[in-house]
Amino acid sequence: MKGDDGYTKFFAFLSLFSFSMFGLVLSTNLFQIYIFWELVGVSSYLLIGYYYTKPSAVAAAKKAFIVTRFADLGFLIGILIIGYYTGTYDFETLNNPEGSAIVNWASSSFMGLSVLTWALILIFMGGAGKSAMFPLHIWLPDAMEGPTPVSALIHAATMVVAGVFLVARLFPMYYFVEDGFALNIVAFVGAFSSLFAAIIAITQTDIKRVLAFSTMSQIGYMMLALGVSGYEGHDGVGYMASMFHLFTHAMFKALLFLCAGSVIHAVHSNYLKDMGGLRKYMPITNITFLIAALAIAGVPPFAGFWSKDEILVAAFEHNKLIYYVGVFVAGLTAFYMFRLYFGIFWGKNTKYEHAPHESPLSMTFPLLVLALLSVVAGFIPFSEFITPDRVGFEAHLNYPLAAVAVTVGLIGIVLAYIFYKKENDLSDKFANGFGVFYKWAYDKFYFDEIYLFVTKKILFKGVAAPIAKFDKKYVDGTMVGIGNTTVATSEKIKGLQSGKVQDYAFAFIAGVVVIALVFIYLWTN
């Protein structure tokens, strides 16, 4: 960041973010978490829009804030509902399985569901926004406009998992209220998002965008893990796995982003087409990236294997469909990640104008640290510490499922190897085989366009503009019209004052006669 304009501003905003995030995590009640939630959103806005002279950055920052704001609307309404119907915002009180909040969930209902279910769904809406779950995901890819450290920290590791954290924080409520109705929604949204993002990630050519969709996909995993979790003892493996994956994902995703930043810094471009064969020039980045890629692909003994495995175990025990989706996504993950790896460091031997060089130690040191963590983090006995009912349990490795997951991952890696290690056009032929579906995936299934359409055409043109016009023409028009009518009336009757004394006399007598007739004969009290 050195040499960038507003260098100090960057660190100020970063500190603001840290403050907000810590506050969010340490909050003990819904209101407090909402406060820090908003502050996190603003920090994100300021950081994404850091390069504020670039119109694309400005637009991205605005998009991020507005989408999350919209999600926060749901969050706020959910808070209001919970506050009103349970009388408390405190997490301890709300989450108490024997507390009145959970026990009495059925006491009020609205349109067939308990009001608390609605509240939880709305709160999840808030979480979905912050965590870029479908369909509130559109801001995350654009958020890559921010400086790379920002992407690494906020949009990979910390802020985007806030939604997961929120659901986890309220997990007992999600689990018990209406037999986990809201929790099911969490699971399906998570699973779908995971799949959706993975498919798109396969097609993207901007490496940061690939990573962005990858993040969305991995968060989908975390959500679905929560969604399929039970509560007591070993049943809570989903919950545990979700948090575990959150933890490990932070390591390797941050590493991936920093590597990407390193690469982008070296070749001055974000695009795969401008890269290739970089293993010769940037060895450290190469190795660390590889480690991260292996971790995310779920290859043992790297961190990602352990957490992903637990997620799949939880899914398998709860909902087979979600399990199959999870496995499929694991394969896709491995594939696109190694597509990226091979595309950057192997593949074609691009001729570079300025020979890219390895980044300085200040940048490579963190890479090494994170790489180390990506290796060892998986061995932390998470289940001793993080469970829904706060009772630790021992997690076992489910060998059959693990084997399936690893196999699928390896298949993905091999496919990527075939397509991308050496320069060839196999990938293009494969892509063309999918025909129009490929294009759809490449264009992110047009959700950005849909949103733009809704906001620009429907909301701006269809709602806001007519309202503004209505105000000017009709409401204001009425007020001004009253004035104009008065003046017009004045014009119309001016002829009464004719200037002729005879008319005056006539009016006088006529007046007397009329008054006499009316008040003597007609208007008798």
Add this chain to the structure above:
Amino acid sequence: MDILSLFIVVPVLTILALVFTKGLKQARIVSMIGSFVQLGMAINLVFAYFKEKAINDNIMVFTKDLVWFKQFNIHYNIGVDGISVALLLLTSIVVLAGVFISWKMKDLPKEFFVSLIVLSSGVYGFFISLDLFTMFVFFEIAVIPMYLLIGIWGSGPKEYSAMKLTLMLMGASAVLLVGILGIYFNSNADGGELTFSILEIAKVNIPFEAQKLFFPITFIGFAVIGALFPFHTWSPDGHASAPTAVSMLHAGVLMKLGGYGVFRVAMYLLPEGAMHWSWFFIILAATGVIYGAFSAIKQTDLKYINAYSSVSHLGMVLFALLMLNKTSWNGAILQSLSHGFMTALFFALIGMIYGRTHTRDVTKLGGLLKVIPFISAIYVIAGLASLGLPGFSGFVAEMNIFVGAFEHEDMFYRIATIISVSAIVVTAVYILRVVGIMLMGPVKNPAFLNLEKVTWYEKTGILLLLIPIVGMGVAPLWLSNMILKSLEPFIQGVL
């Protein structure tokens, strides 16, 4: 001289002193001193209020009651409670900020400042009055200078805007007069005398039929100046044509008279009428909230954006008041205060931008963050405060309103609340849109590359307004408690 009457005497003295000044320099110094003294008095009042409340638990303190027109039982009756104290503080801060912002008022400066101070004296008098007649007198005193202030020192279609504003507001106060007379002639319903005293009337049970008739009249009479839909149309043109300090005072302070009047008079004295009619006016208020926000999206003139934004925020005040419970009333007053500071700050900033670039058209501006960083950064902060970011006053106010409004027993009201809450998204849209177009991005017009840096008096004005916004956002408890405690007698009276 009692502590409250000084609030009227000091402005009058300032005006007298101003009459003898010659030229801009003297006029502005005199005005600054006068407003500064006023601010000191307001701050002092806060402390004195706490001290007094500790020993004396009356609804109103520092009261003074002089018979004025015996036959009508009109008294010069003044007093304050926590709410009035807060609003007095708001007024004094905004007035002082306005004086600073007008530091370079070249045309007829003496008359300008005189009109400004007259307006402020009307506002002060209004907030301390406990007698309907006196309150009404001050209300009109506060409104009428607007005609001159906009008509002489304004810009654009100033004559039209000034006339429209004045006629609509005075028309509303005319309607209010009927309402006041209605209340007055029913004030002997319990067998006492006819009286204009608010505290006395509050104890009387005015017959329901009368309440049903006079509540809407009184409510509308006050709410027009609080930008109730659909009577808000004086506001966009009025604000746009007015000079900066006048917009600040008007949106920041004058429009608060509406909410205060609704609360102090219409609801306090006609509670059953309020309950009967609340559903109807809630619809209007909620419409105003959403409607104002959506209209703001489409505007390209900065002042119009802010004007419609005010319609939206003030709609919240009325909305909250109509919910008739303690939390939402607390929110309504906090919102009045918060919005007062915020909108004054916005208008000040807009004035500064306009003074430098000579355009208020957002589409013609761009990249100002690079050129005038201080002003732009404060604009961003103000924008974030306006959309209810925690840490600023807007959040505190809005949360109180939402939570309180949601507590209403009736589902209809809760749905109305949800609809109003959605305004937070629309607000974010128009705020960030402006920030994005105007402040961020590349510098659009090369002529803007060299704009004058912010001056000391502008900075002072800005800080005067920014500090309360942040203060209220970060440490609102003392204020909130003060208000809540003052609300108690009203809640008991109403419910």
Add this chain to the structure above:
Amino acid sequence: MNFSSFLLMRHEILLLAIILLLLIGEIFINSNKKSSIVHLAIFLFGIHTAVGFLSLDESSLFGGMFRTNNIIHFFKNVLNIGVFILLLQSADWIQEKIVTQNRGSEFFILLFSSLLGMYFMISSGDFLMFYLGLELSTLPVAAMAAFETTKRKSSEAGIKLILSAALASGVSLFGISILYATSGSIYFNDIIEVISSNNLTTLGAILLFAGLSFKISLVPFHFWTADVYEGAPISVASYLSVISKGAAVFIMMILLFTVLKPLMHVWENIIYVIALATMFIGNLFALRQQNMKRFLAFSSIAQAGFILLGLITGTQLGTATIVYFVMIYIFSNLAAFGVVQAISLKTGKENMSDYEGLYRTNPNLSLVMMLALFSLAGIPPVAGFFGKFFLFTAAASKGYYLLVFLAVVNVTISLYYYLLVIRAMFLRKSENAIPFFKNKLYMRLGLLITVIGILVIGLYSPLYEYIYELSSIFN
């Protein structure tokens, strides 16, 4: 009748004496010191006004034809103050235009004669005295209206006034005779005892009411107002709008509240309708006016409409608010007319467009006009607000909320056209603005007194209390 009872007619006698003194003075003053007649007139009238404040007992003379009580006495003093201010404001005009034609004393004599008629009219105890007063108050004014013999418009004004007045007084005389027919007496006290509500009496009342309404410029008897105000000299228009109108209002109030009290259920409806018509017509016409004199004419018509809101009540409150309002109205309107007079005398300009940019050249004069217009519009804290507010309170006390609502709508309409003048003076700049000029002493004094009145009367509550006490006879 002895000397002390004769003194009950102190006002009238003094005024008569002044008239005679002026007549004599005219003969004896040198031709080269003709202007001293003005000083003499003002001086004498000043004394008359001051002396008028000495207290008077309540009694009646001439077998009940002439009566006086506290409120009548008070009102005569109010009229005196009004005429005094008027004299101060007219002094310069008279000196410049009239004295030079050797007609100085004529104006004063006519004016004082009219005033004398008003004294009789409001002190009347029977219809004969009433009619005498009515005629005596009207005829000289017609001559005054036509005073500027060189101007065609002045003659036109005079003719229109005399013709309309003749019709009106004929109609009221007819009404009086019907009332005599139904009650058998022309003495008010006698009529009060026997009067009952029947068609014939109502007819008589209506006719009488119509005749008086002419002087008050109520719709539809108002048509003469604009033309006469426009054509006559400004001082005469002033006089008509405040003094003449005020006196007529007063006597109408007395008649309605005492003699015609039993018919209240009829006349209160009549007043309701006429009040609305007058306010609306007055305001609607005023909107369009460019000539300041016509403007003020229609403005006064509207103001008369407001006065009717007090008249509709028939109570002590109504009386008090009417007297209070008329007093304030005298000050406000005289202030406005005074400014118009000053400008007209200096520059001959009488159009609103000529007033543009006046504040920048003549700030003090503009401020006086602003105060006057605010008072007429009813904006606090100047006196006009209090006058209007209390009138509305009186009407509301009888439950006429709809009427009050329509009245406040009219207040808003009137505010619009008053603001038009302010707009011209303050908001607009003009290269042809009337340049700065200084008024002579009398005019300045005249304007000063009105300004003080406008500022102080409203705030100073004992004045209202005093009037209220006096009104207790009408309970």
